[in-house]
Amino acid sequence: MPLSSKTVISNIEKLPGLFTKADLHKSLQTRREEKKSTRKPPARRKQSSALTSKDLTVIENTMHAMILAGFLTKEKNKFRRNSLEIEGTITVNESRDTVIKYNEQEILIKRDDLGSAQRGDQVTARIFEFRRGFFCAEVRKVHRRKKEFHIARITGRSGSIATLRLLDVPGEIESCANIKKISVAKDDYAVITLTGNYLAGKSESVIQEVFSGENEDYDFIRIKNRHSLPEDHTVIGDTGINITMPESELKVRKDYTKLFTVTIDGDTAKDFDDAISIKTSGRNTKIYVHIADVSAFVKPGSPLDIEAFERGTSFYLGNRVIPMLPETLSNDLCSLREGVPRLTLTAEMNFDSKGNLEKFEAFRGIIKVNKRLTYTRADQLITGKGLGQLTRTVQQMYRFARILGQKRRDDGRLDLNLTDVEVIYEKSHVKEIRFATRLKSHMLIEEFMLSANEAVSRELKEKEIPSLYRVHEPMSPDNIESLKKFLTVLGLKIDPALPLGRSVQDILYRVQGKPYEQVVNLVVLKSMMSAYYGIEPLGHFGLGFLDYTHFTSPIRRYPDLIVHRCLKSLIDKKEPAYTVAQLIQIGEKSSAMERVAQKAERDMVKMKSCRIMKNRVGEVFDVVISGVSKYGMYVSIIEMPIEGMIPLRNISDDYYVLQEDDFTIVGRKYNRRYRLGDRIKARLSLVDIDLLRIDFELYSGPGKK
Known part of the structure; x- marks a missing residue:
């Protein structure tokens, strides 16, 4: 029987710290002889203790891998054994294997070798085997658990x-x-x-x-625990919060309290971090975007600031929020409430009649909001016929927001038609999950905030102030090719004569109203790179901006707070607020926490989807195929934003395989095809809230051959 890598590693561990290959061969032969002497060999077969060519190959491969991983060091014709123990964090890779990352390698931990260790725990493990290109290890000790609960x-x-x-x-x-x-x-x-x-x-x-x-309180506890989200704020009182502002701070502020100002937010919002005003003069328009001056209350390096850095963002889980800042700030002192004087960092932007920015200035300000509007109420004012100042102002804002939006589309912005999900509650119980309605008032606020973010970014870049930027890089060449292949299947083509963004936007216009509109928008989204926070102003591909940062939400996003501090250093003509090294660390941490928040929020929607669907098993739904993989077809219910999977193993009329070139699932025998974007009927077959899983089975299909 040939040697195993497990035997080789075990023998290496027993040898002196410095050994030769001959020492190892001798040790392995001795071990084989000892094992042979403890049992009777078959009468017909005389077994040899000599190492075979297969044995030598196993030895060479194992030692070579150990050298590359740092477990062995070659010193001329000898080898030095280093520690076979590693320390690291238990994670799960893309293949759902449990691993520890060590020296840029993944060390596998089999289920039986985990002991009591869990994902996220910091452990010591010992390698004992090398197979199929990976080292395997067993956990020896748990040093620190990621989760207490x-x-x-x-x-x-x-x-x-x-x-x-x-x-x-x-x-x-x-x-x-x-x-x-x-x-x-x-x-x-x-x-x-x-x-x-x-x-x-x-x-x-x-x-x-x-x-x-x-x-349903369990849902919140489950998701919070699943993603190791923070607990309630422990930093309260006077540890980093300035409850009152000194007179010197108030004296340097520009007074906007006589300027007609409104906020437009959701029905249940409490943390109002942005307000807007507008003035017109001839063909020119001046927009004021007032953002809560959180930096006046949260001082750099204070316990509150450190806690906000660790959180990175607020987490919105259904009808509950885990705020980045204590409610003392987020819902009160910093919130731009109606009729109450509040401190702001205000962006003043002068535009011409075509939406071109002609002048930008930023000031420390103080405002008093005249009216708090909901999106619904603002939308009514936009389409209404009132003559009062509030109606005139909101309609004026909307008209100019349309000019800004058209200019951005002309400049190459991608307008993806992906409707947000809205979860409706009744007495803390989920009642409905539906597509959110996008109102004209949503567009108004979006355009004003985009203008402020772009203008602040450009100002910081031109003045060479170290800061954080919101970066969205162009599609990778591989993703572009994959997108082209998908579009070709639908008879669509990217125009090489146009900039990529504009060509893709043209395609999005062409598929409006088509059965596969949502799928095309989704595939375009998945083809794009993930946005992140970085120190280089590399622009935002999706928005078509050469300059972009996040300035408008410092109550719920830590990078916005950092940008405020950087902008203040420019306003005050002081030294930069941060070094490049500090900004790199903040950007990486904030980007990571943003991804955690996105995953947690998606999982909460999955939980609520399971609750909505659990009593509807057996019902038939119209669905669209929104994704394909070697495991099955991902489908989305057309009438509501709930997704699930049709596992290939559950389709019994043929043996189906993935045909990657044209994003199609094909039956080998009958050549029946199911393609990305097809509308089919599917029966709900399984709802598992523990696994956050919804499965369907085919009810009927397009039957293409």
Whole structure:
């Protein structure tokens, strides 16, 4: 029987720190002889202890891999064994393997070798095998757990012992807990802590809190735990918050309190961080974008600032919010409430009649909002016939917002028609998930905020002030080719004579109203690079801007607060607020936390989707194929923004495979085809809230051959 890499590594570990290849060969032969002597060989076959060519190949491959990974060091004709233990964080890669990243390699951890370690834990592990191009290791010690608490479902009970299955961890992990003094039922959910001990042959846990399966408070706890989101604010009182502003601060501010000013926000909003005003003079228009001056209250390096840096953003989970800043600030001191004097950083922008920016200035300001409007009320004013100042002002704002929007489209902005998801609640219970209605008032605010972000970015760049920028790089060549192939299947073509952004926008216009409109918009979105925060003003491809930053939401985004401080250093003619090294660190952290927030918010929508659909299993829906993979077809219900999958293994009329070139699932025998963008009927077959999973099965298809 040939040697295994496990045997080679085990023998290397037993050799002296410095050894030769001959030493290793001898050790392996000795081991083979010892094993041979402990059992009787078959009578007909005489076994040799000599190493075969296959053995030597295993030895060479294993040692070579160990050298590359740093577990061995070659010193002339000898080898020095380094530590076979590694320290790192348990993660899950794209293939859903549990790994530790070490020296730019992924070290695999099999389920049986994890012990009690979970994703995110910092551990020590020892490598013991090399196979299929990867080292395998077993966890020896957990140094620090990422999560103090875990979420589990109670799967059974025997007397005073409950069995639980942990959720949101790699593999199938069970635990046991003593429930002698706790009232629980099968399929309840629990918040638990792992003790590190064992009970009834399983990892022991202590139940901290129990939720019934119908209690939707559990959804918030689950998602918060799943993504390790922050707890309630602990930084309160006078640790970094200036409750009152000194007279010297008020004296340097420009007084906008006599300027007619409005806010336009959602019905339930409390953190009003932007307000707008407008003036016209002949063919010129002046826009004022007033942004809450959070930097006047949150001082750099204060406990509150450090906490905001760690959070990076506010997390919007259904009808609940985990704010970046304490509510003392976000909903009160910084919130631009109607009729209350508030401190701002105000961008003044002068435009010509075609929407070209002619002059930009920024000031520390103080405002008093005249009217707090909801998007719905502002939309009514836009389409109304009133003659009052409020109606005239809002209509004037909307007319100019249309000019700005048209200019941006002419400049190459991509207007993706991807409707937001709106989750409707009734007494804290999800009632409906629907496509959000985009109003004219939404467009108004969007255009004004984009103008401010662009103008601030350009000013900081031209004055060479170190700052953070919102960067969205152009599509990669590979993504462009993939997009071209997809569009070709639909009979569409990117015009090489036009700039890429403008050509793609032309295609988006052409598919409006077509059955595959949403899919085309989605594929274009997926073809684009992810935006991030960086120190180089590389522009924003999707918006068609050469200059762009985030300035308008400092209550809920940490990068905006940083940009405020950078802009203030320019206004005050002082040294830059940050070094390049500091900005790089802030940008990387903020980008990472933004991705966490996006994943958490998507998962909350998935949970609510599961709750909406759980009593509709067996119903048939009109769906559109929104994605294809080797595992199945992703489908979206046409009448509501709920997605699921049709696994290929569940399609029984043929053996289906992915045909990547034309984004099609094809049956090998009958050549039946299902293509990205096809509308079909599908029956809801499975809703699993534990896995956040919704499955469908084919009801009928286009039957193309």
